Amino acid sequence: MSNLVQQSYAAPTDGSPGSLYLVATPIGNLEDMTYRAVRTLQESDIIAAEDTRQSRKLLTHFDIPAKPLFSYHEHNKAASGPEIIRYIIEGKNVALVSDAGLPAISDPGADLVSLAIAAGIAVIPIPGANAALSALIASGLPTERFTFIGFLPRERKDIINQLGELTSAHGTLIFYESPHRVKKTLSLMGEVLGNRKVTLARELTKRYEEFLRGTVEECSAWLEDHPPLGEYCIVVEAGSVEDEVREQNAWWQEIALEAHVQHYEEQGLNRKDAMKKTASDRGVSKRDVYNALLNE
Secondary structure (H helix, E strand, O other): OOOOOOOOOOOOOOOOOOEEEEEOEOOOOHHHOOHHHHHHHHHOOEEEEOOHHHHHHHHHHOOOOOOOEEEOOOOOHHHHHHHHHHHHHOOOOEEEEOOOEOOOOOOOHHHHHHHHHHOOOEEEEEOOOOHHHHHHHOOOOOOOOEEEEEEOOOOHHHHHHHHHOOOOOOOEEEEEEOOOOHHHHHHHHHHHHOOOEEEEEEOOOOOOOEEEEEEHHHHHHHHHHOOOOOOEEEEEOOOOHHHHHHHHHHHHOOOOHHHHHHHHHHOOOOHHHHHHHHHHHHOOOHHHHHHHHHHO
16 A cells, blocks of 8 residues: 655635644744744634743734644643644644744654644645754855754763764764753764864854854863853764775774675675675785685
């Protein structure tokens, strides 16, 4: 059975389900808000918000008439999600907003989107400000390929494991981090990823927006004298080709030559081809491998 799902936008008719609108909100400066976002909030029947108090302030600022506000966040999504879906099925249009930026990025909005799609509900993005991409384009680091990681785990060993998986990742890396953890995170990045170029972006689009560009060590030293304030985006350069080669070769560095050859024989290569592949890995000639094995 095919899992293909096609969605095309069409205005709902009487008796049909409503839609779920993913509405971007300001990440700092209220002028981040788009005309379309304001209109969508004005026309929606219900607004689902991460923090209803914060969202009420936003509605007041843009003179959006009062309407039902539903709390939807990480700790109540199991109960609130199905309830919101029920309202949409009954014909209500629901606008989902986060505290800042695009909903469903590092927040439980992604779960609500999955529920909506499973129920056959149209999901309509209303684009706008996003902290990760704003930090990336102003970082000075390559933008043609990037990976968004978001927040790292809490425990040291889990952070190290996740960073370890990114050592040879292609493209620029983007992280979110809180002010009280950013120094620890930079330290672990230096330990696992090395002293790469980074950009620390904070207070994006706000009055005191700041970009700090340098190496991991340079930025860490700066933070020792300038206590971190505000939420951070950390943009990290990709690993070098040398790092990638080193990572690819790591598996055979600690094993004997014979074990290296046997590894490829177990994958189905004959002895001659296994020796040739081993020689290629180690940057030596096949004759050198052959002679070394004779002398073992």
